[in-house]
Amino acid sequence: MNAALRKAMAASRLTETDVAAHLGVDPKTVQRWLSGQRPYPRHRWAVADLLQVEESALWPEEGRPQEDPALSEHAHRVYAHRWEVPREVWRDLFASARQEIGILVYSGLFLADDAGMAEILAERAGAGVGVRIILGDAQSRQVEQRGEAEGIGEALAARARNALLLFRPLLGIDGVEIRTHATVLYNSVYLTENRLLVNQHVHGFPAAKSPVVEIDRARSPDMAETYVRSFELVWKGAKRVEP
Template sequence: MANDRLRAAIDAAGLTIEQVSVGVEVDPKTVERWVYSDARRPHRTTRLRVAQLLRVEETHLWPADRRPSAAPAVAELVHLYPTRSAVPFTLWSELIRGAVEAVDVLVFSGQFLVEQHDLLPVIRAKAAEGVRFRLAVGDHSSPAVVQRAAEEGTAGGLEGRVQLMRRYLHDVAHLPGVEVRAHGTILYNSIYRFDGQALINGHAFGSLAGQNPTLHIRKVPDGTIWEHYMRSFERVWDLARPETAER
């Protein structure tokens, strides 16, 4: 299994594998092996140099006990980003394009997924390969969306972005394995699940989504954080109304 924490920390620091290798004076292929195999770890002196370079704790990158079942809550957390805007573009791309089984999205708008990450062609290609997509977006006329827009100071703006996203998704809602639903629940968290990894964007009163902290988590045996948020997604999904996909 890849060392997702190390990869996330490198991305968060704005560095490349080559730059890390220069910083700790090892071959780039050695750093690649650390990233793509959790079983490969450097000597402690080198681990400390890597941690110092990336400005994180060494034990976060390489926990003393690597068995997920020993500390599932710790193993589940890959990285905490101070804002959604701080999540590296490369991470979004890896997660979106790396999905091979299922993608679940819970948002009010999520417009940036289409306009910044070109989601629609990915949906078309991956749906043809058997990947399942469940996309829950807001109902622009619901009290929850209207209230959220007023609270964040974008009265009318959020409603428009929601309508735009629903229009975007109308073009793929007819595809086999793709389901789009509209919901009017309070959006406590936006959830972006890609197979066994997810980004959880919490929301704070009066703040825009991009300004709020985002958790990068992964599914591990006996983990409770993952199940907690996936249950939340399922509850909203059950309440949401299927969108029509007339062609």
């Protein structure tokens, strides 16, 4: 438990909900910080600012590394289901990009339907980051087969069409390109120049209920390169969506 953080919040007369609202995170995220989980640097700075205390008073550096240790040599973190990946992990993945953002999915509607994520992608593109989005071709046999495998039939094609409509306004920004593909995906890939989130595709289950592996490209370049090359192969054969 982080007693220092709890004491500072009490002194400032702020609740978990107050802190969450100020930082734009879920209250459960603040609960995890109070339980001892170490926030990302930008969140530590923001909390320290909000509570008017030194960051080191809330999260001492002595005796612990700057970031949580990697799960293994290859996987930095593993989530049992995509829905378990905290929203701030997705936000941090894209907001921290300085060179490139890549999204390879069948629909990715959970991102397309999130106005906050769309703002991050637009902001990053405006800052010169190349943004490439590859969505499933809603009319392709591959999307149809995946819908059947997930037990949702034509709903997946509808989700792909909706995602395209929601992502389409980004095409008005220089550096953003959207394509559609008709390939068999064994996983969805979300990448930047630093990290990847790889969502496994499990037969009979939707992507939201399937595992996600986080890969640090510097710590595991060979494993990361496998998924990056796969992304590039799909990108090369995908059809460009015109503005």
